[in-house]
Amino acid sequence: MPRFPPIPADALDDDQRRMAARAAPTGPYHGFLRAPLLWEHLQPLRHYFADQSLLAPDEREAAILVLAHRLDSPAFAAHRPLALAAGIAAEAIDALASGIDPAACGLAPGAALAGEVVDRLLRDHRLDDELFARAARRWGERGIVELICLTGFFATIALMLNVAQDDVPPTTPPGAAAYSPADKS
Numbered sequence: 001m002p003r004f005p006p007i008p009a010d011a012l013d014d015d016q017r018r019m020a021a022r023a024a025p026t027g028p029y030h031g032f033l034r035a036p037l038l039w040e041h042l043q044p045l046r047h048y049f050a051d052q053s054l055l056a057p058d059e060r061e062a063a064i065l066v067l068a069h070r071l072d073s074p075a076f077a078a079h080r081p082l083a084l085a086a087g088i089a090a091e092a093i094d095a096l097a098s099g100i101d102p103a104a105c106g107l108a109p110g111a112a113l114a115g116e117v118v119d120r121l122l123r124d125h126r127l128d129d130e131l132f133a134r135a136a137r138r139w140g141e142r143g144i145v146e147l148i149c150l151t152g153f154f155a156t157i158a159l160m161l162n163v164a165q166d167d168v169p170p171t172t173p174p175g176a177a178a179y180s181p182a183d184k185s
Contacts (some may be wrong), residue, residue, distance in 0.1 A: 002166040004030040015040075027078060028160040029114045045153045053146055054139060055114060057086035062111035063118040063147060063152050065096045070122045073158035113138055122155075 006137025068076035
């Protein structure tokens, strides 16, 4: 049972109505509806990671999958279709879901490295010199900063989903048919 049930439309304040008009009522929506200005401030980061990040789509999705697995979040299932659309093989996704090291999952080198960086950030809360150097060779300092911030941003989303205990539909890849509640089994 969701901890943040839907708020009736006639009980929404102005900020909540503005959020409700712009956001799909899925995933972390009902939790963030309790703090709509916070949700609003997170949107530029979401757009940055989707549209402006130097990380390739498979690198971004591998990082998110590792994070979602580590945090035991339904965000993993939600991002599975996006990972497939980004070119990550189903077998690699299944391996990540089993907790196999990103470097041993059959991911492309950049995706494996992104997963390893996020895994280390969540496990050790830092990067050792060797991993930092490999990440810097791949993406430069900007890429390392992006992976740190991606970890923080998606940890916020994953933890909201965990605490909310709400159903999370798979995320629809760009160009695919949108999710419909009728599709839910």
